Every structure is written in C-alpha cells, then in structure tokens.
Amino acid sequence: MSLKPTIGIETHIELNTNTKMFCRCAVVDTDEPNISLCPTCIGLPGALPVPNKKAIEFITLLALSTGCEITSKGMFHRKNYFYPDLPKNYQISQFDLPVGLNGELEIVIDENKDYIQIERVHMEEDTGKSSHSGSGRIESATSTALDFNRSGVPLVEIVTKPVISSSKQAVAYIEELRQLSIDLNISEGRLEKGNLRFDANISVAPEGSTELGTKVEIKNMNSLRSLERAIDYEIQRQTKAFEEGVEIVQETRHWDENKEMTSTMRSKEGSADYRYFSDPDLPDMLLSEDFIAEVETLMPLLPKAQREELMTTGLSLSQSNILSKSDEWIKKLYVKVFDQTKDSVASYNWITGELQGQMRKANIEVLPEWFNDGYLPEIIELIKSDKISFTSAKIILTEILTTDTTPSKVAEENNLYQENDSEKISEMINQIIQENQDIVDRIKSGEDKLVGFLVGQLMKQSNGSVNPGMAKELLLKELED
Amino acid sequence: MDASHLSIREINSLFTKKELKPSELYSKVFENAANSEAALHAHLTLFEEENIKKAAESDKRFSNDESASLLDGIPIAIKDNINIKNYKTTCSSKMLSNYTSPYDATVIEKLKEQNALFTGKTNLDEFAMGSSTENSAFGLTKNPWNTDYVPGGSSGGSSASVGARSSIAALGSDTGGSIRQPASFCGLVGFKPTYGTVSRFGLVAFASSLDQIGPITKTVDDARIIFSSISGEDSRDATSVINNQLDLPSDNTATIGVIKELMEDGISDEAKNEVNKVIEILKSKGYKVKEISIPIIKLSISIYYLIAPAECSANLARFDGVRYGLRVDGNTSYEMMENTRAEGFGSEVKRRILLGTYALSAGYYDEYYGKALQARKEMIDEFAKSFKDVDYLISPTTPTQAFKSGEKTNNPLEMYMSDLCTIPANLAGLPAISIPTGLSKDELPLGVQVMSRPLSDNSLLDFSEIIENEVQFDGQPKGWL
Numbered sequence: 008m009s010l011k012p013t014i015g016i017e018t019h020i021e022l023n024t025n026t027k028m029f030c031r032c033a034v035v036d037t038d039e040p041n042i043s044l045c046p047t048c049i050g051l052p053g054a055l056p057v058p059n060k061k062a063i064e065f066i067t068l069l070a071l072s073t074g075c076e077i078t079s080k081g082m083f084h085r086k087n088y089f090y091p092d093l094p095k096n097y098q099i100s101q102f103d104l105p106v107g108l109n110g111e112l113e114i115v116i117d118e119n120k121d122y123i124q125i126e127r128v129h130m131e132e133d134t135g136k137s138s139h140s141g142s143g144r145i146e147s148a149t150s151t152a153l154d155f156n157r158s159g160v161p162l163v164e165i166v167t168k169p170v171i172s173s174s175k176q177a178v179a180y181i182e183e184l185r186q187l188s189i190d191l192n193i194s195e196g197r198l199e200k201g202n203l204r205f206d207a208n209i210s211v212a213p214e215g216s217t218e219l220g221t222k223v224e225i226k227n228m229n230s231l232r233s234l235e236r237a238i239d240y241e242i243q244r245q246t247k248a249f250e251e252g253v254e255i256v257q258e259t260r261h262w263d264e265n266k267e268m269t270s271t272m273r274s275k276e277g278s279a280d281y282r283y284f285s286d287p288d289l290p291d292m293l294l295s296e297d298f299i300a301e302v303e304t305l306m307p308l309l310p311k312a313q314r315e316e317l318m319t320t321g322l323s324l325s326q327s328n329i330l331s332k333s334d335e336w337i338k339k340l341y342v343k344v345f346d347q348t349k350d351s352v353a354s355y356n357w358i359t360g361e362l363q364g365q366m367r368k369a370n371i372e373v374l375p376e377w378f379n380d381g382y383l384p385e386i387i388e389l390i391k392s393d394k395i396s397f398t399s400a401k402i403i404l405t406e407i408l409t410t411d412t413t414p415s416k417v418a419e420e421n422n423l424y425q426e427n428d429s430e431k432i433s434e435m436i437n438q439i440i441q442e443n444q445d446i447v448d449r450i451k452s453g454e455d456k457l458v459g460f461l462v463g464q465l466m467k468q469s470n471g472s473v474n475p476g477m478a479k480e481l482l483l484k485e486l487e488d
Numbered sequence: 489m490d491a492s493h494l495s496i497r498e499i500n501s502l503f504t505k506k507e508l509k510p511s512e513l514y515s516k517v518f519e520n521a522a523n524s525e526a527a528l529h530a531h532l533t534l535f536e537e538e539n540i541k542k543a544a545e546s547d548k549r550f551s552n553d554e555s556a557s558l559l560d561g562i563p564i565a566i567k568d569n570i571n572i573k574n575y576k577t578t579c580s581s582k583m584l585s586n587y588t589s590p591y592d593a594t595v596i597e598k599l600k601e602q603n604a605l606f607t608g609k610t611n612l613d614e615f616a617m618g619s620s621t622e623n624s625a626f627g628l629t630k631n632p633w634n635t636d637y638v639p640g641g642s643s644g645g646s647s648a649s650v651g652a653r654s655s656i657a658a659l660g661s662d663t664g665g666s667i668r669q670p671a672s673f674c675g676l677v678g679f680k681p682t683y684g685t686v687s688r689f690g691l692v693a694f695a696s697s698l699d700q701i702g703p704i705t706k707t708v709d710d711a712r713i714i715f716s717s718i719s720g721e722d723s724r725d726a727t728s729v730i731n732n733q734l735d736l737p738s739d740n741t742a743t744i745g746v747i748k749e750l751m752e753d754g755i756s757d758e759a760k761n762e763v764n765k766v767i768e769i770l771k772s773k774g775y776k777v778k779e780i781s782i783p784i785i786k787l788s789i790s791i792y793y794l795i796a797p798a799e800c801s802a803n804l805a806r807f808d809g810v811r812y813g814l815r816v817d818g819n820t821s822y823e824m825m826e827n828t829r830a831e832g833f834g835s836e837v838k839r840r841i842l843l844g845t846y847a848l849s850a851g852y853y854d855e856y857y858g859k860a861l862q863a864r865k866e867m868i869d870e871f872a873k874s875f876k877d878v879d880y881l882i883s884p885t886t887p888t889q890a891f892k893s894g895e896k897t898n899n900p901l902e903m904y905m906s907d908l909c910t911i912p913a914n915l916a917g918l919p920a921i922s923i924p925t926g927l928s929k930d931e932l933p934l935g936v937q938v939m940s941r942p943l944s945d946n947s948l949l950d951f952s953e954i955i956e957n958e959v960q961f962d963g964q965p966k967g968w969l
Contacts, residue, residue, distance in 0.1 A: 046591050050806040052584065052692040053571045053593060057726045085802050087848070091821045096805035145821055153810070282848035284857060287697035287799055289726050 010249060012242045013219050014171035015126075015208040018184055019162045020194045021133065021201065022065050028132045028161035029056030029099065036200070040154035048159035050094030055288050058083070062161035063106070063130065065193040067294060067302045069163055070107025070128040072191055072309055077299055078104050081292035083130070087282045091145070092135035092153050100164075102283040105129030106294065112187070113311045114179040115328040123180050124168040130292075133160040144261075163193070169208065169219060174238035178231050181205060186310045186332045198230055207238060210255075211245045220245070224259045225269055237262040241269055313338070321351035329359065336374065337363070340383070347384035353391075357383055365404055377411040385414045393474055399423035425474040432465075432478055436485050439464050450486060458482065492516050492653040493964070495707045496714075499656065500558050503550045510546035510561025510605070513656075514539065517563045517607060521654035528630045528639075530648035532568050532578060534608040539563075542605055549603070557602040558713050564599060565655035567646050568609035569616055570701065571690040572596050579692050580624035581614045583807045583814050583832030593690020594725070595659060595701050595718040602717055607655040610645030614834045615804065616666055616694045618642050619906045622897055623836045630893065631673060632965040633932055637890040640670030646704045647674040651965050657705040657714055661691055663698045664792055665885075665910025668922035668937060671704045673890035675924045675933030675963050677956075678704050679711040679949070680910075682942045683917035684729035686715070687722030693803040695796035696727070698914040708923065708953040715945065729943070736879045736940060736947035738954060740773050745780035745878035750909050759884035762925045762934045766882065769958045780874050780881060784867045788911040789904055791867070794847050794860035795915070800837075801844030807832060839900065864915050871916045875941040880951055883909050885922035885937040889930060909937055919945040921952050924961045933963060 026033060030047035046054035070077055084102035110125035135158040141149030165184065171177050185203055188194040195202045205228060210220035225241055228234045241260070248255050260269040308316070310331045317327035330341055337358060344354040362383070366372075386403055389395045395403070395418055406417040418424055426432055439461055440447055450457050458479065465478050491499055491513050502508035518536050525531060546561030548554075555561075566572060569579045571589035573596070578584045592600065599606075613623040621629040621644025629644045631637040632651035639648040643660025647670035650658050660667040662680035671678025679702045686701045693699060703714035722728040736742065746767060751760055767777050809815035809828030816827035833841070847856040874881065887908055896903040913920035920939040928934055938955070940948040 049811055051590070051812070052577060052579070052587070052806070053569075053589070053688075053690040054591075055689050055725050055727075057724060087802055087805065089805065089808065089822070089825060091808075091810045091825070094806060094811065095802075096808060097802050148821070151821055280850045282801075282845065282850070282853075284798060284802070284848055284853070287695070287727075288693075 009214045010211045010246050011214045011216075012172055012209060012211050012245075013169045014177055014238060015169040015222075016167045016171060016177060016180060016205055017208070018165045018181065018203060018205045019131065020069075020165070020184070020188050020196075020203050022062050022161040022163060023192075023194050024059055024061045024065065024161055026059060027159035028059050028062050028130070029159055032159065034160050035156055037156065040152070041156060043156050044158075048094065049155050050096075056099060056286075058289060058292070059161060063292065063294075064302055064305070065161075065191070066106045066128065066130050066163045067299065068191050068305055069165070069188065069193060070110065071299070071302060072187060072306065073107070073110035073112050073125050073128065073165070075107025075110035075125060075128050077107055077294055079294055080104065081106050081294060083286040083289040083292060084283045085286045088279045090134065091151060092137045092155070092158070094135065094155065094158055098132055098134065099286055099289070100131040100283075101129035106292070112180065112183055114176070114183045115314070115324060116175060116179050118324045120324070121176065121179070123176070124170050126166045126168045128163060128165050131162045131164050133157050133162050169210075174235040174242075177207065177238055178235050181231060181234060182332060183310060190307050190310060190313075192307070201229075205234060207234070207241075209238060209241045209245065211242060211249055220249070221255045221257050223255065223257065225262055226259060226272065227262045227264075229264065233262055233264055236267060237269060240267065244269065317341075320345050322355055326355055330355070333359070340374075340380070343380040344383045344387070347381065348387050350387060350391075353387045354383070357387060361401060361404060365408060369408060371408060375408065375411070378407065379413075382407055382414055389414065389418065393427055394418075394425060395423050396425060396471070396475060399425075399471070422470050422472055424472060426469060426472050427474050427477065429477065429481060432473055432481055433485070435465060435469060435473070436478070436482050439468070440485060447486065458486075490516065492520055492656065493706075496558055496562055496656060496705075496710045499562065500560070503555070503561060506550065510550065511540070511543040513561065514543040514563055514605065517654055517656065520652060521607065524632065524652040524654055527635055528632055528648045528652055529627055530610055530629055530639075530645045530652060530654060531565065531608040532580065532611050532626055532645065533576065535575070535606055539605050539607075542603075546603060546605070555603070559599065559602040559604040559717055561603065561605060562656050563605045563607045564714075565607045565610045565646055565649040565658035566596070567612055567643050567658070567660045569612060569661055569692040569694075570595065570659060571692070572606065572609070575609065577609070577692060578626070579615045580612045580626055581832065581834065581837070582625040583828075585625065585814065587813045589690075591690065594687035594722045596690060598718050598720075604717075607649065610643070610649055610658060612645055613642035614837050615692065615800070616642040616661055616663055616699075617800070617836050617840055619665070619669060619903050620891070620893070620896065621645060621648075621670070622893060623834055625834060628893060631890050631932070633675065633890070634930070636892055637932060638673065638893050640673035640886075640890060642666040642670075643704060644670045647671050647676055647678070650674070650676055650704050650706060657703055657710050659701055659714075659718075660704050661694075661699055661701050662910075662914065663694050663700075663796060664914050665907040667702045667704055668885050668910050668920060669907060672885035672922045672924065672935035673933065675935075675961070675965070676704055676706060677708050677711050677924065677952075678702070678922040679715060680913060680920050681715055681719060681945050682729075682919045683914075684727050685719045685731050685943070685945060687720070687725040687728050689722055689724040693799075695799040696803060697799060698792075698796060700914070708921070708949055708956045711921070712946075712949045712953075715949070719945075732943060733946045734941065734944040736944045736951075738947055738950035740775045742879040742951065743776045743778065743877065744770055745778055745874060745881045747785065747881055747883045748779050748781040749783065749785040750883035754887055754905065754908065755884055756888045758889060758928045758934060759887055763882060763884055763936050766925060766936050766955055766959065769955070773958070778878065780878060782867075782870050782874055782912075784863065784870050785912050787863055788867075788915065789908060791860045791863045791915060792907070792911045793843065793904060794856050795864060797840040797844030798847045798857050798860075799844065801841045801848065804833075804837065804841055836900070867912065868916045871912070871918065872941070879940060880948065881939045883937050883939075885909055885935040889928040889932040889934055913939050917942055919943075919948050921948060923952050923955055923959070924963070925955075925959045926961060927963055
C-alpha cells in the first residue's frame with residue numbers, strides 16, 4: 008500500500024519595525040543581552056501594552072498580498088503558558104479573529120506553478136531568548152541565561168492548510184514566503200538570523216484515504232536544508248512505523264541537526280491548554296476600509312507578478328523564479344540589460360552566471376559605481392557581432408569589475424578584438440601551413456585532432472585576435488584543397 | 489485648629505493666605521500616623537523622612553505666592569499596588585515583599601507634577617483580592633471607628649488612613665468595590681470613575697477590564713479635585729479614553745432611580761434605611777424618584793467571580809521568580825517557578841487563580857467564562873436602557889455595616905456577597921460613588937452609592953455633593969484625633 012504524506016507549515020516572520028509590538032523599545036540586532044528593555048517588555052507589575060500601528064500595517068500587507076480576507080474587527084488574545092523567557096507567562100497573540108483568513112500563495116518548482124492554501128495570518132509577540140547550559144534543553148539544563156532584547160518584537164505568523172505533500176514543495180513555499188516578506192519590506196528575511204522560523208506538522212495516510220493520519224509537529228529546523236531533511240526523515244520514520252504497524256503518537260518532535268533525526272520533545276498529554284482569551288488590556292483591532300485602502304497603496308510588485316513580467320521577456324518560469332528571488336539590484340540590472348539587448352537568454356546568463364560568479368570569486372558584494380548599465384549590453388553586443396571571443400569577454404568583465412574603464416577600452420588595450428577579415432586570416436593560415444608542413448602531412452594521413460594544434464598556433468601568432476571559428480573553417484578548407 | 493480634618497480646598501486656602509504651612513500640616517499628619525498606626529496598621533511604609541524636603545519646597549512656593557496647584561503640599565496616601573518610582577510596591581504579597589518599582593504610575597506622575605506629597609504606601613488585601621484587608625501578607629488593618637471591625641477592602645489601608653487623618657486623601661483601586669466599600673465602612677467618600685478615565689499604567693493589574701484607580705476622601709469636593717488631577721487619556725494605556733464628559737442635570741430636574749434588586753433580601757434594614765433617608769430628602773427637594781428594576785444585577789457576583797479570576801489568572805502569571813520578586817529555588821526552572829508561586833501567594837490569591845484557570849480551560853470556557861462575558865454584555869445593555877429613564881441610580885454601597893475582623897475569613901462566599909452592590913458598576917464600566925450618610929446602631933458608618941452613565945463623572949460628583957450637603961454627615965472616628 009502506498010502512503011501519502013500531508014504537511015502543514017507554521018511560519019513566524021520577524022517584522023522589521025523600528026520598535027517592539029507593545030512598547031516603544033527599539034528592535035535591536037546585537038549579541039549584547041538585555042539592552043533594549045522596558046517595564047512592558049519584561050513584564051514588570053503594572054506595565055501595559057500599547058499596539059504598534061506599523062506592525063499591524065505590515066501584517067495586513069502580508070495578509071492582502073496572499074489574498075486573505077481581512078478581519079474588520081480583529082482581536083488580541085492572551086496565549087497562556089509558562090516559560091522562563093516569556094515575561095508575562097502569556098503571549099499576546101490572535102485566536103479566532105486573526106488579521107487574515109483563507110489566502111493562497113503561488114510557488115514554483117522547476118517549470119511548474121503550484122498553489123499553497125493559507126489558513127490564517129496573524130500577529131504574535133516574540134519571546135525572549137533562553138541559553139541553556141549543561142544541555143540544549145530546559146528540562147536538563149544546569150542553568151539558563153535569559154536575553155529579553157527579542158521579547159515583544161512583532162511577529163507575523165502564517166499558517167498553511169495541510170496541503171503540502173513533499174519536502175521540495177515545503178522548501179519552495181518557504182523560499183516564496185521569504186521573498187514576499189522582503190519585497191513587501193516587512194522583514195529582512197534572513198533565515199540565519201531567525202527572521203523566519205518554521206515548524207511543520209506532518210502525517211502519513213494511505214493514498215486515497217480521506218482522513219489524515221496522526222500529526223506530528225517538528226520544531227527546531229533552522230535552515231531550508233534542515234527543513235528538507237527533517238521532513239524527509241519524518242516521512243520515512245512515519246512510513247516505516249505505519250508499515251510495521253507501530254502506532255504514531257501525536258507529539259512534538261525536535262529536529263537534531265547533527266544527528267539528522269527527530270526525537271520526542273513532548274507528547275500530547277503534556278502539551279499545553281493555552282486558555283486563549285481576549286486581552287482585556289487591548290481594545291479590538293479595528294481594520295477599517297480606509298486603513299486597508301491605505302495599506303493597499305504600499306503594495307509593491309509581488310514575486311508572482313514579477314515572474315509574469317520576466318516571462319514576457321522570454322525567460323522560462325524557473326529562470327524568472329530565480330531572478331524574482333535574487334537581490335533587488337540583480338532584478339533591476341536584468342531589466343536594464345534586457346531593454347538594451349532584447350536578448351533574454353544572454354542577459355540572464357551573463358548576469359546570473361558570469362557576473363555573479365566572478366563577483367563571488369573576487370569577493371565583490373556590490374557592483375563598483377563606475378560599472379555602467381551599458382557595459383553588459385556592450386559586451387553581449389561585441390560577442391554577437393563576433394568582435395570578441397567569449398574568452399575575451401570574460402577577461403573584459405574581470406577587468407571592468409576591478410578597474411574604472413570600459414569594455415571597449417579593455418578590448419583595445421589588450422588587443423582582444425578578433426580578426427574577421429578572411430583574406431588576412433587566409434594569409435596567416437598559409438604561413439602556418441608552410442611552417443608546419445609535417446603536421447599538415449600527419450593530418451592528411453588521418454590524424455584529425457592535430458587541426459586543433461594548428462588553430463592554436465594561429466591564435467598564438469595572432470595574439471588571439473583571430474576569430475577562432477572562422478580560422479578553423481578556413482584552415483579545413485585550405486587543407487582540403 | 490487641627491487642619492487634618494479640613495478639606496483640600498480649605499487647606500489650600502489656609503496655605504495661600506499663609507495661615508498654615510504645608511510642613512505644619514505634614515507634621516500633623518505624621519503625628520496622627522504616630523498615634524494610630526500601631527492600632528490600625530493603615531500604612532505598610534511611611535515616607536516621613538524623604539518628604540520633609542518636599543514639604544519645605546511647598547512652604548517656599550506658598551510663601552513666594554508661586555503655587556498654582558490645589559494639591560501642592562497635600563499629603564496623600566497611596567495604595568501599595570500603585571507604583572512609585574524607587575519605592576517598594578508589594579501589593580501586600582510575600583511575592584513582592586522585596587520588589588522596588590523602577591517607574592512611576594501615570595497617576596503618580598500627575599500627582600508629582602502638582603506637588604502633592606505622599607505619606608506612604610497603604611495596606612491592602614493581597615493583589616487587591618478581598619473585602620476586608622485581612623488577606624495581607626503583612627498583617628491586617630483595623631477600622632478607625634472601632635478596631636474590632638474591618639476597614640473594608642481591598643483599599644482598607646487607604647480608607648483607614650484617611651479615617652484616622654494620617655493622610656488628607658488617598659488613592660485606592662476598585663475592581664469590584666475596593667474603593668467604595670472601604671470608604672463606606674470608614675465614613676468616607678469613595679469614588680470609582682468611569683472605566684478608562686484614569687490611566688491604569690503603573691497599577692498592578694488584578695482584573696484589567698474592571699480595575700480603576702480612584703480617590704478616597706473626606707468630601708465629594710476632595711474626590712473631584714483628585715479625579716480631575718489624575719484623569720485623562722494616557723498613551724501608555726490602550727484602554728484609556730478621552731475624558732469627554734457628558735453633562736447631566738444635578739439639580740431637581742434630574743430623575744433618580746432606586747435599584748429594586750439592591751433593596752431586597754440580603755440587604756440589611758440599616759442599609760436600606762440610609763437609601764430611603766436620602767430618597768426622602770431628594771423628593772422633598774423636588775427630584776423625581778422612581779424604582780428601576782435591573783434583574784441581571786442578581787447575577788453580578790456569579791459574573792464577577794468568573795471574569796475577575798479569569799483575568800487575574802493571566803495577570804498574576806508573571807510572578808514566577810524569574811526576573812524579580814520572591815524566588816524559591818528548585819532543581820529545574822519549572823520547579824523554581826512552582827515553588828515560588830506556592831510560597832509567594834496567599835490562599836485567597838491561589839483560590840482565584842485556580843478558579844480563573846479552570847474557567848478558561850478547554851472544554852469549560854464556553855460554559856463559564858464565555859457565558860459570563862455574555863451576561864456582562866447584557867448587563868451593560870440593561871444599564872444603558874435604565875439610563876434612558878433616569879439620570880442617577882441609587883442603592884446602598886454595602887449590604888451591611890462593617891463586619892468584625894475574622895467574622896468572614898473562613899467563608900469566602902459570604903465575604904464575596906459584601907460586594908453585591910458595588911460590582912455592577914465595574915462590570916458595566918460606570919462611574920460610582922459612595923457617600924457617607926449615617927451611623928448604624930453600633931456607631932459604625934453607613935453609606936449610599938450613586939451610579940450614572942459612563943463619562944458623566946463630573947455630573948455624578950455635582951449631584952453627590954448635593955446629597956452630601958443635605959445629609960450633613962459629620963461623623964469622625966474617635967480616639968485618634
């Protein structure tokens with residue numbers, strides 16, 4: 008019997024507001040602990056929360072961008088559970104009246120589009136950070152250090168419906184969500200900094216079954232790689248259990264990055280009843296039509312629309328997808344280079360291949376200021392008109408990345424223009440043939456591969472200025488005669 | 489002349505005319521404290537030393553005719569669940585016995601701006617949970633009229649202090665009657681303003697949707713002066729409202745409603761007599777008086793004892809030994825939190841946390857908390873309906889005179905019933921005041937309560953002042969003065 012995995016993903020995105028969700032402490036990016044605190048975000052007696060309007064704007068923006076219905080009268084709820092890095096021992100979150108409901112996100116896998124249904128988009132405040140010594144987990148720690156800089160930082164939580172069926176889809180979904188949050192300018196979207204954090208609910212059931220299997224929640228996946236591996240591992244584990252008739256229990260499992268396996272964190276019996284109730288310190292979250300209209304004006308071109316635009320230039324879906332998930336300057340550069348060359352493939356290949364490759368190699372993070380938008384089109388044009396070889400073009404690119412010069416100057420100074428005059432080339436060929444009569448004889452007696460040697464000699468003598476294609480063609484003709 | 493018996497306006501007039509110095513009044517108030525504290529235990533801490541300089545500054549302002557505030561140099565006692573920067577805020581709990589607040593409550597900031605002086609922090613039922621000030625971790629407070637009796641609660645320290653003249657006025661907090669009931673038991677005016685008119689920022693939360701800070705004073709005018717000093721919208725309290733006051737008639741064109749359900753069984757004859765006495769006076773002055781039935785009032789205690797404990801179960805979760813306050817060690821973080829809470833909270837606080845946790849638990853929410861919210865909404869609607877017919881609603885403040893210390897400590901339900909008349913105003917967010925009107929046969933004070941619609945506080949005070957003038961209650965506790 009074949010089994011079908013079902014996956015739902017909960018993602019927390021840290022919003023890049025200046026201040027925290029319920030106090031006006033700065034959101035800081037530092038390893039120095041406990042420097043951005045106030046009575047509210049460390050839960051001192053008598054302190055009260057006041058909502059951050061910008062954060063609600065950001066969450067609304069994300070909900071709109073995923074096609075969610077916006078709740079006109081949202082509510083803040085208290086989610087009650089005890090944890091040392093949760094100062095109030097409740098988290099202000101949203102329960103039955105979240106900002107957005109029933110959305111959808113388009114994702115791309117290779118040359119195919121897919122759609123992931125979003126159940127809800129809501130606000131949540133972040134907790135502090137615990138560092139457990141003696142063990143990575145609170146149950147067995149000998150001591151725990153607490154940093155509350157992160158406490159109260161606004162998060163948006165996005166919950167998918169259980170519609171994902173593979174790790175590949177899960178990764179594509181997170182990649183899409185990450186790019187969306189960057190394009191909306193609501194988050195830095197940096198996974199390594201924990202700007203995006205995700206948990207997965209996984210179950211397996213026989214193919215064709217209408218009921219889902221017992222779901223298991225996987226936590227502690229810190230990268231796309233661990234997301235992929237953890238899902239694959241868990242599907243395998245559950246499949247094996249199912250096949251062997253071992254009961255799959257509803258529980259939370261911890262992904263161990265080093266051991267590459269999941270292990271039990273807590274079973275359902277020990278799981279919390281969060282006792283959600285409306286936070287009496289906070290009035291209803293009123294998202295008026297005017298407010299929503301105002302937020303709509305902030306909507307940028309979304310990744311999905313970017314892809315559609317890029318495809319009109321002639322790129323494939325996967326190429327458009329890769330570009331849409333590239334840095335802003337790369338997207339812009341592509342558009343400019345394409346506008347001038349009208350050659351989508353050359354523009355795409357030069358930018359995502361040679362340019363980014365050389366920059367990575369040379370450790371250049373941003374294009375030098377002299378690097379004109381016209382340079383790549385110029386190089387592409389020189390190759391197309393056979394004025395330079397591809398090898399020369401790479402040399403030119405290297406040069407203009409490090410020196411304030413132009414492609415044509417580099418070509419001239421380094422004598423990189425190719426000889427395209429067939430008479431001149433023929434003259435040189437005749438000379439080479441005379442000088443290498445023994446080689447010519449061997450070629451004629453069947454050693455075809457020595458043609459390359461002669462071409463090489465020709466290139467050497469011309470300092471590489473001869474169009475190698477033409478040279479080979481003329482040489483073969485000469486040899487036949 | 490003993491200025492500690494005078495009203496704020498009378499004292500200010502003496503200060504302005506330079507017939508009395510703030511430092512002289514200050515000495516008198518502390519002399520009263522020295523005479524009464526041992527027997528009454530109104531204050532937990534007295535700020536005598538540190539205020540000498542401040543009193544001298546007040547002296548100087550008055551002698552230079554530079555004072556612009558009615559509260560300049562007026563010694564005010566502060567309930568010890570309101571934060572004063574750099575002073576302890578214990579909430580009469582072992583949990584916070586070593587806790588010093590790093591910030592001022594908004595009401596304290598406002599009083600400081602007006603150069604009021606603070607006599608100290610007054611005793612209360614632990615975390616304001618109680619009706620007798622017997623649930624204090626630091627010993628009970630006695631009624632200044634007769635030390636065999638309780639002063640009421642939870643603001644019993646504040647009312648005992650004003651009663652014994654060890655302060656001119658006091659701040660209390662009122663969640664279900666905690667200002668009005670002790671004011672009534674001590675022959676004072678106690679005013680709970682409209683919910684939201686006085687900022688709760690810096691008031692240690694008991695039940696956030698019900699808590700309100702207000703004054704306990706000797707006269708209605710004193711309450712008016714303090715209310716106007718401490719009220720106003722506060723950007724640090726999201727539930728605070730713009731204090732746009734409604735103008736109701738206070739003269740005999742006003743219509744008065746007598747709440748039928750609060751003149752029935754469970755209310756002592758003495759308490760009813762006080763209401764009838766006031767009604768007769770009002771009728772004789774030409775006011776229209778009618779009986780008003782608000783049947784849902786009979787459910788007040790049930791509604792209150794679901795909503796208040798539910799909120800408190802979350803509000804008091806932050807006291808866990810992690811960041812401040814009492815810490816009782818354990819082998820793990822969770823054990824430490826458990827030990828701390830087991831030892832730090834008194835039994836009444838624990839009872840309410842358990843009750844609230846239960847009411848919010850999965851499977852019980854709808855039946856208990858959810859229903860209570862619904863009933864609360866109905867009560868708000870019923871009050872709104874009544875206020876279409878009448879301007880003010882009158883009832884006893886308490887079902888009986890003050891009870892004896894220890895009389896109800898073993899019977900929580902009976903203790904809860906003493907808040908029957910006061911709780912509705914908290915549930916409906918109404919302004920409500922207790923005015924002293926007479927003495928019982930045991931020579932203990934009795935009062936009547938007047939309520940009006942939200943944001944009609946000033947009119948309510950004006951109307952109450954008319955009653956005050958007509959009734960001419962001039963009783964004073966004997967023995968201390």
